[in-house]
Amino acid sequence: MRAVRVVLDIPSIDPLLLESALRAISWDFRGTISLENGDLILLCECITLNNPPPPPGFSISGITIEKHLEKWTDNLITHTIVVLRFSNEIYGKYFKNHDIVLMAGTNLTSKGLVIQVSGGKDGIMTLLNDIKKTVKIRSITSAKGAKGMVTDTITSEEYKVLKTAHSNGWYKTPKQTSLRGLAKELNMSKSSVSNYLKSSENRIISDFIDPK
Numbered sequence: 001m002r003a004v005r006v007v008l009d010i011p012s013i014d015p016l017l018l019e020s021a022l023r024a025i026s027w028d029f030r031g032t033i034s035l036e037n038g039d040l041i042l043l044c045e046c047i048t049l050n051n052p053p054p055p056p057g058f059s060i061s062g063i064t065i066e067k068h069l070e071k072w073t074d075n076l077i078t079h080t081i082v083v084l085r086f087s088n089e090i091y092g093k094y095f096k097n098h099d100i101v102l103m104a105g106t107n108l109t110s111k112g113l114v115i116q117v118s119g120g121k122d123g124i125m126t127l128l129n130d131i132k133k134t135v136k137i138r139s140i141t142s143a144k145g146a147k148g149m150v151t152d153t154i155t156s157e158e159y160k161v162l163k164t165a166h167s168n169g170w171y172k173t174p175k176q177t178s179l180r181g182l183a184k185e186l187n188m189s190k191s192s193v194s195n196y197l198k199s200s201e202n203r204i205i206s207d208f209i210d211p212k
Contacts, residue, residue, distance in 0.1 A: 003103060003118040003143035006128065009136040010112050020060055022110055023051040029106035030081065032095075038088025040095050041066070042102070046080045053080045062090035076162055094130075099123035103143055116143045158200035161186060161193055170197075 021027060025047045033041040046053040058065045066083035073079070086092055094100065100119030107114050113135075117124060131137060164186055169176025179190045186193060 002121065002124065003116065004124060004128075005105070005139075005141050005143045006115045006117070006131070007138040007140075008113040008115070008131070009138050010110065020054055020058075021108055024048045024053060025077070026107050026109040029102055029104060032102060033083065035092060035096060036085075038092045038096055040086040040088075040092040042084045042086065043069075044082055044084050046082050048078045048080070049076075052078070053082055062087035074163075076159075076166055094123070094127045097123060100127065105143065112138060118143065158196050161188075161196040162200050165193075165197060 028045045028047065030043040030045050033043060035041070053068070054065050056065050056067045064085040064087075066085050069081040069083060071078065071080045088096070095102075100117050100123035103116040103118050105114065105116040115131075117127065128137075128140070161182070165171065165177070165182055168182065168185070170182065179193055182188075183190045183193045188196075
């Protein structure tokens with residue numbers, strides 16, 4: 001068995017699919033449910049800031065939102081567990097022989113589409129050769145472990161400041177708090193609060209709209 005990590009270039013992916021998908025920060029693979037009539041059924045976590053994920057029944061480019069299972073919010077980010085159906089003709093056919101599987105770490109963000117897959121050489125090569133026909137592959141490397149979006153982009157201190165700012169109405173119009181108020185509640189200087197806000201906002205926004 002081998003495991004590979006494939007990074008696909010964003011500009012070469014179906015623009016209609018991207019326009020819908022990238023209203024979210026990321027789509028993270030969470031597990032395979034089953035194969036139904038050749039269709040691949042997956043669990044994904046859709047992570048959003050302001051836009052809800054597409055509703056059940058939404059379908060584009062061979063991918064259909066079957067249902068939303070669960071949703072929770074941590075003051076900054078909304079997480080929705082969704083069931084996705086990938087059609088046999090486009091995606092499911094690569095998994096029907098049960099010789100390859102998707103791995104944690106597979107995700108779609110503004111930085112690109114990452115596919116981590118493990119299995120037999122023949123199954124993996126069939127998938128990779130077909131991908132190359134339609135999508136530009138940026139890199140192929142050994143698979144890596146998954147990383148969470150929040151912990152990979154902002155620190156715990158930055159998260160604490162962002163959460164406090166959000167809870168106290170910093171992002172409302174008009175603002176319901178001030179730097180002085182946030183600094184007092186967090187027991188920090190105004191300059192520290194300002195720096196934490198700027199750095200964390202920049203990282204989250206860059207991760208969302210600035211492919212690297």
